[in-house]
Amino acid sequence: MAIKTFGYTSFVMSFLEKILGTKFTVTGIENIPNQPTMFVANHFTRSETFFVPYIIFKKTGKQARTLADSKLYVGILGKFLNAVGTVSTKNEKRDNIIVNDLVKGKYNWIIYPEGSMIKSKDIIRDNLFISNTPYRNGPVRTGSAVLALKSELYRNDLIQAHKNGNNEMLKYLLQNHDLDYEDGINNLTTHIVPLNITYYPIRPGANKIQEIANRIVKKIPKQIAEELEIEGNILTGAQINIHFGKSINLANYIKNKKVLINQIPIIKQDTKNNFILRYFRSKLTNEFMEKIYSDTEINFDHIFIACLMHYPEEKINLLKLKKIIYYSAILINKSHNYRCNPSINPQKLSKLFSDELFHEFDDVFNLAISQNVIKILDQNLIEINKNIFERNIEFHEIRLENTLHVVANEFSLLENATAIIKRVTRYNDNEITKKVFNEIYNLDQQHFLSDYNKKFDKTFSKKTEIGMPFFYDNDMQKNNNIGIVLCHGYKSAPAEVEPLAKYLNEIGFKIYAVRLQGHGTAPDDLADSSWQDWYDSLQVGYSALSLICQKIIIIGFSTGGLLTLLSASKKKNLSKLCAIVSISSALKLVSIASKFAQGVEMWNEVLNKFSLSKGQLQYVDDHPENPNINYSRNYISGVVQLEKLMNECNKSLNLVDLPALIIQGKNDPVVDPKSAENIYKKINSNIKYLSMLDFNNHVIIYSERRELVFKEIKNFLNKLNLF
Known part of the structure; x- marks a missing residue:
């Protein structure tokens, strides 16, 4: 050899x-x-x-x-x-x-x-492992x-x-x-x-390997064609x-x-x-x-199909299905008994409730429809075809015709995980809603504390209450089903929006103040965060409120305002988002270089040729308006991400069609006031307002005259009959 x-x-x-x-x-x-x-x-x-x-x-x-x-x-x-x-x-x-x-x-x-491929993954009979194939059926x-x-x-x-x-x-x-x-x-x-x-x-469908084989061989045997289709997709995607x-x-x-x-x-x-x-x-x-199969890596498809199989009724509300999937995945992760695929990462799963495209769910959901596992009855109700799991399908066809049955067979070998899903499917809607909301909120806070402890800096880190995301409930009958997501600005923290949160909560709204990734800990945390991370942070708050509210409003300040606009451009039709408020949001800054007292020429060079100058200048110290909340050190990589966010937001403004209020200080020393005018002109909302207020500072939601801003927001919500 x-x-x-x-x-x-x-x-x-x-x-x-x-x-x-x-x-x-x-x-x-x-x-x-x-x-x-x-x-x-x-x-x-x-x-x-x-x-x-x-x-x-x-x-x-x-x-x-x-x-x-x-x-x-x-x-x-x-x-x-x-x-x-x-x-x-x-x-x-x-x-x-x-x-x-x-x-x-x-x-x-x-x-x-x-002994041979088990295409059906049907491997257990009477607690014994079997080979169940056309060639042999036995232990x-x-x-x-x-x-x-x-x-x-x-x-x-x-x-x-x-x-x-x-x-x-x-x-x-x-x-x-x-x-x-x-x-x-x-x-x-x-x-x-x-x-x-x-x-x-595991997916059926055309692929590159299959395409090449079809060019070379005119008539491929049926069994080989099936293997090319399934295995081709596995190898290429x-x-x-x-x-x-x-x-x-x-x-x-x-x-x-x-x-x-x-x-x-x-x-x-x-x-x-x-x-x-x-x-x-x-x-x-x-x-x-037993060891081979107990080491199966649990993925989103496993949990999706198991939830459908074990749900005790034939019809299920779509939102409830997502709650069952989420909470089952959380409990399986917490059990530490199984290896879990990144597709069921707890921090990622909250996207199930974001009213946006979520590939892991959308992909398997569409497969389930195409293979008659489920049928959509209306926009919120689906019917589960329980008989599909009893059908006898030819061994060499099951991966094509009933792919999710194969996935279900694989998952069924994991007894404790299956027991978790069976238990979760029995919760009533109020029980599971409360559990899922608490889980998202607690995970959000734990994520902050983990980052805080990891990045803690004696010189720059503030108290944990400055950076901790927070939720204010509302027991008032009025507006009880309306929630507001509040999002702070760049280099800041949730404490920045706390006065606004208290004001809005007192007039009847549920409030979730998010913490953008990289913020509220230490300045160098920004060096490891992207604008996509910030966007995902905002969606955590939105997802949590979507569980307990019928309508949602997003209000963002500065960078938070950009994220608010971008979020409005991405929400699906029939989402719960009903209005947005963007405050002091920058499509263009007054002068980036002017914010740094030293090395203006070097800063301009970094801005224009960042990849070449990264090693020369990692950060610049500055003097924030609210040093008790904001970082006093600005990492260049953070500014680069901010620029990318501004560009991304600018490209998406024409997709915003929700009622919107744009607020801007007339003499903002950081944000060019023309940004507000451009935002107002570019969004396609039928109901939109532009409010230029007489302020000489940037952080107008935390200054002495902030009540003026708060009243503008209140009046806007009143015009929409949301207050």
């Missing part, structure tokens, strides 16, 4: 990985021992035969051999498979080759215990366990025979198992490493997570029973070995199969 050939193959696979855009994530590398190892993996795609050995070689530098269907050993492909060390399933010496490699630590091995074969156990037993026999000069045993092992003693095997122990491969998302579980040390695993059996007199060593094999083969197989 040519190691060089395998190296070339890995190079080609690496090249294809980049060309196709295949997204591999690999975890658990630390679980791979520096010992002879048999990797046992779940089998869902044909391409695993190629990319799993490549990944192992890439991450460990060690070659792992695998078996391949005997039908593939023809022509050039057959020569290639032989060259890289793959062994045919019909090779008469197959078992001896595997055992020999493991005994001597020459090569590791990858075995798929299911998972124990061959991989037997081969791994044999390698451990035969190695020990070789060592003992060599040590004791037992030539008869050495001859027996050579004649029957092609094994001879070699120096160095004394310190070896065979390990089994469970290997889980999880794909997300899905995340492929490969996880190496904790290894099973076979010497330790069989130690106690082996000691007992070896004490039996008269019986030959070969018979004793067979006793051990019979005792452990099924036990070991079930154990590593």
Whole structure:
């Protein structure tokens, strides 16, 4: 076998990985021992035969051999498979080759215990793992366990025979198992490493690989066409997570029973070995199969389809479905029993309630509609087709016709996670609404405290109450169903909007004051934050209020005003957002350079050629209007993000069509007052007002005459019959 050939193959696979855009994530590398190892993996795609050995070689530098269907050993492909060390399933010496490699630590091995691809992921019957395919329906074969156990037993026999000069045993092992003693095997122990491969998302549909194949071959067999469609999409667009579980040390695993059996007199060593094999083969197989599937990485699709399956009724409100998905994902994350895909990251999931496009939900929702899993009855109500999960679909068609059933089968193996979802689906709407709101709010505050502790700076950090996002409820009957999201400005914190929050809360509104990422902690936190992060921070507040309010208003100051306008441009039709207020928002600053007392020329150079000058100037100290709240150090990267936000907002203004109030100080020393006029002209709102107030400072919501601003807002809301 040519190691060089395998190296070339890995190079080609690496090249294809980049060309196709295949997204591999690999975890658990630390679980791979520096010992002879048999990797046992779940089998869902044909391409695993190629990319799993490549990944192992890439991450460990060690070659792992695998078996391949005997039908593939023809022509050039057959020569290639032989060259890289793959062994045919019909090779008469197959078992001896595997055992020999493991005994001597020459090569590791990858075995798929299911025997063939399990396209349906239907792998459990009566608590036993089964191979459910057109070719075989029965318990998972124990061959991989037997081969791994044999390698451990035969190695020990070789060592003992060599040590004791037992030539008869050495001859027996050579004649029957092609094994001879070699120096160095004394310190070896065979390990089994469970290997889980999880794909997300699994989708049917046209793809580049399928397109190329159709050009080359005019008439592709139906089964191959299905594999090209599903696996082509996986290789070109899905995340492929490969996880190496904790290894099973076979010497330790069989130690106690082996000691007992070896004490039996008269019986030959070969018979004793067979006793051990019979005792452990099924036990070991079930154990590593359980480990393989319990390491499944839970993703958004899993939770989506499980919520539909276990919801006790056939009709469900769309918002309630999202609440169930959110809270189920939160509890699964909190359990720390499972590996969780980034698609169910708690901070990301609140976007479910943002009234904006959320790819993870929208994509699987549309798939569910197209495959008749659900039907839309009206804009807020869907019907679940429970019968879809009972349909018998041909093995080679199920991934195409009922993709989510495959996903559901995979998730159903995770008993505790399934139990969580069953429990959550039983909550009434009031219960789950309260739980989800509290979770979003608490996570928002915890996120701030985590950032604060991580970035704390004795010189620059304020008290935590300055930067903490906050919520004011409203028990008044009037306006009880209307919430207002308040958003502070650049280099500032939620405390900046606190006076306005109290004013609006006292006249009857629920208030959620957000903290923009990178703010309220320490100035260098801004260096690690993007304008997209700021936008997402605003949506957390919006999402929380959307759970408990029928209508939402967003009021933003300065940078917060830009985010308010941008948010209004992105909301879907029929969203809860009913009005916006933008205060002192900059499409153009008076003079960026003038804000920095020193190095004006250098600052201009940084502004024009930022990428070239980044190392020369990271920040500039300044003197904020409210030093008890604002940062007194301005990071250049933060200003660059602010400029990007201004440009993004400017491009989106024509999409804003909600009632809007634009407020601007006439003599603002930071924001060019023309910005307000431009915003007013560019937005497409039928109801819009421009209020130019007589202020000489920038932070007009926190100055002595702020009541003038507050009354403008109150009058605007009154005109809209929102107050």
